[in-house]
Amino acid sequence: MTVLQVMSDTAAEQVVLRTTDPEVIGAELSRRGIAFDRWPLPADQRAATEDILAEYASRIADLNTEGRYQHIDVARIHPDDDDPQWPQTATAARGRFLAEHRHAEDEVRFFAAGRGCFYLHLDGEVVAVVCEAGDLVSVPAGTKHWFDMGVRPDFLAIRFFEEKDGWVGDFTGDRIGEGFPTLDELLAA
Numbered sequence: 700m701t702v703l704q705v706m707s708d709t710a711a712e713q714v715v716l717r718t719t720d721p722e723v724i725g726a727e728l729s730r731r732g733i734a735f736d737r738w739p740l741p742a743d744q745r746a747a748t749e750d751i752l753a754e755y756a757s758r759i760a761d762l763n764t765e766g767r768y769q770h771i772d773v774a775r776i777h778p779d780d781d782d783p784q785w786p787q788t789a790t791a792a793r794g795r796f797l798a799e800h801r802h803a804e805d806e807v808r809f810f811a812a813g814r815g816c817f818y819l820h821l822d823g824e825v826v827a828v829v830c831e832a833g834d835l836v837s838v839p840a841g842t843k844h845w846f847d848m849g850v851r852p853d854f855l856a857i858r859f860f861e862e863k864d865g866w867v868g869d870f871t872g873d874r875i876g877e878g879f880p881t882l883d884e885l886l887a888a
């Protein structure tokens with residue numbers, strides 16, 4: 700379930716808004732300059748990367764009419780309890796963008812499966828968006844944010860980059876994220 704939760708950036712317990720209504724979520728994000736869209740789910744979440752990209756080719760082309768995104772790929776992580784390395788893999792993956800950072804370009808993600816939460820640190824507020832399968836979000840370039848994939852990372856996302864290293868984060872050093880509810884806590888609330 701997609702969730703939007705707006706909190707004070709100085710007091711996480713001050714919840715200004717919490718909603719699961721996709722129309723409200725779209726409107727609230729739009730008025731903050733954040734693009735949000737819903738695309739259909741893939742026929743097969745386990746399909747190979749090239750098949751996922753082929754299935755969404757026309758939507759990707761519509762999004763990229765100006766040819767802005769030169770590098771479009773698929774990032775996926777799924778729990779594998781048969782793999783003794785999985786807990787470490789999960790922890791490392793989760794930790795990668797759990798601290799506040801920003802990027803030189805928009806961070807555009809379409810979640811074809813699974814989920815992840817973006818926390819946007821805006822003027823006086825933190826806007827948490829739990830993205831679920833079917834959600835497309837674009838975090839504007841330069842926006843302070845962090846991303847939580849949860850204790851059991853599980854998602855398949857199409858990523859859109861202008862530059863090959865567009866995913867590289869400029870970390871602010873601010874530990875603000877530690878004081879806000881995690882993805883798992885937001886879903887349990």
Ligand SMILES: [Fe+2]
Pocket residue numbers: 796800801802806844845846868
């Ligand atoms: Fe990021």
